[in-house]
Amino acid sequence: MARTRLPKGGAATLQELCRHGELTRRELQGLLEVSGPTVTRVVAHLDELGLLEAEVVGDGALGRPAATIRLSESGLAAIVVSLTAPGTVVALASMSGTVTESLSVDVTAEVPYEAAVERISEAVTTLLGRARGRFRALAGVGISFGGAASFGEGRLTMPSGFPQWHGRALAADIQQLVGLPTFIDNQPVGYIRALRWFDPQGLEDRYLCFADYGIAGCSSAGMPRPDRGVSTGGFGHLGGRVSGTEQCWCGLYDCLNTRASLRALRAWGARRDLVTPDAHIPEIVSALEADPEGREALEAAAGELVTATLDACRVLGLPGYLLGGALFDTSAVAREAATKAVEVNRRIATGSFLPTGWSNRGPFLSASAIVADGMALSGRIETLNPRV
Numbered sequence: 001m002a003r004t005r006l007p008k009g010g011a012a013t014l015q016e017l018c019r020h021g022e023l024t025r026r027e028l029q030g031l032l033e034v035s036g037p038t039v040t041r042v043v044a045h046l047d048e049l050g051l052l053e054a055e056v057v058g059d060g061a062l063g064r065p066a067a068t069i070r071l072s073e074s075g076l077a078a079i080v081v082s083l084t085a086p087g088t089v090v091a092l093a094s095m096s097g098t099v100t101e102s103l104s105v106d107v108t109a110e111v112p113y114e115a116a117v118e119r120i121s122e123a124v125t126t127l128l129g130r131a132r133g134r135f136r137a138l139a140g141v142g143i144s145f146g147g148a149a150s151f152g153e154g155r156l157t158m159p160s161g162f163p164q165w166h167g168r169a170l171a172a173d174i175q176q177l178v179g180l181p182t183f184i185d186n187q188p189v190g191y192i193r194a195l196r197w198f199d200p201q202g203l204e205d206r207y208l209c210f211a212d213y214g215i216a217g218c219s220s221a222g223m224p225r226p227d228r229g230v231s232t233g234g235f236g237h238l239g240g241r242v243s244g245t246e247q248c249w250c251g252l253y254d255c256l257n258t259r260a261s262l263r264a265l266r267a268w269g270a271r272r273d274l275v276t277p278d279a280h281i282p283e284i285v286s287a288l289e290a291d292p293e294g295r296e297a298l299e300a301a302a303g304e305l306v307t308a309t310l311d312a313c314r315v316l317g318l319p320g321y322l323l324g325g326a327l328f329d330t331s332a333v334a335r336e337a338a339t340k341a342v343e344v345n346r347r348i349a350t351g352s353f354l355p356t357g358w359s360n361r362g363p364f365l366s367a368s369a370i371v372a373d374g375m376a377l378s379g380r381i382e383t384l385n386p387r388v
């Protein structure tokens with residue numbers, strides 16, 4: 001395995017091809033705002049690395065055939081890790097985010113840190129072996145973490161569902177064992193990164209409200225480049241007070257996290273014997289949706305999240321937003337309530353739910369975008385097998 005430098009403009013070209021699927025040289029030139037010869041040079045270099053496919057279709061300028069360029073499905077790949085408190089999956093994915101193979105790994109919040117690093121590294125090494133026969137190059141390893149993490153430092157911060165691991169340099173520790181560049185970020189921030197890599201509309205500045213076991217909010221504004229980083233900004237803790245009924249891990253009472261998260265809804269349901277205290281997301285949602293008061297609780301949570309999201313848009317001056325996470329993915333009641341709440345406030349900002357189809361691929365798209373940003377930042381890829 002050898003480290004190869006991408007040509008100048010190479011990462012941006014790969015990004016446009018990820019977002020749009022296929023493009024002509026002329027389209028690439030317009031999107032990248034560079035000269036024709038520059039596009040030709042970058043495309044030739046990426047093609048030499050085995051990352052592209054070209055197909056001659058239709059008529060180009062002056063009656064010449066125009067080539068459509070797209071990413072080769074056997075070109076660039078990434079090893080992606082979805083690491084959340086309920087479970088961990090390590091997968092091999094093509095640059096366009098398609099998973100070709102995945103392994104469940106026995107890593108939960110109860111597993112000691114050293115054992116977790118070893119198990120994840122073992123799965124990464126197995127998939128690295130599979131990647132050799134299948135892909136020309138690897139962008140590296142991307143970890144989408146269900147908690148706070150610093151992309152710049154490759155380190156876990158707090159809070160997360162892994163309190164015993166806080167502060168550990170997980171990306172660096174895995175990188176040392178597997179010998180591949182490894183990057184980590186918080187999962188919702190990874191979604192924001194993924195909008196830029198995989199969604200054709202992804203360059204619009206938007207606010208993402210991510211409602212899962214916890215609540216996160218992050219903005220795509222001011223993060224056009226991977227080295228800028230982005231903060232989740234404490235969105236989950238809006239409305240916190242020094243005293244109240246429900247204390248959050250942040251130390252405040254009655255913040256959004258303690259009212260509208262799935263963890264809060266589960267605790268609410270458990271007090272009424274609707275769910276068990278350790279129920280998982282589908283059980284929580286179906287139990288609450290089957291109960292009249294439970295439906296009201298879901299509707300109230302969705303309404304609060306929409307209000308907080310629109311407030312964030314107003315404060316940050318963002319024209320659009322997205323609602324995502326398990327709450328909106330699995331609860332029709334929450335989606336309906338959110339849609340209604342939005343109708344009343346249409347003038348502040350316009351928005352929608354995270355792109356359809358992202359609910360299953362989501363954690364992998366998040367991890368793929370994390371490693372893609374890492375690759376763009378370093379300007380390097382790992383060549384596996386130049387003659388596949």
Ligand SMILES: [Zn+2]
Binds near residue numbers: 236249251
């Ligand atoms: Zn809080």
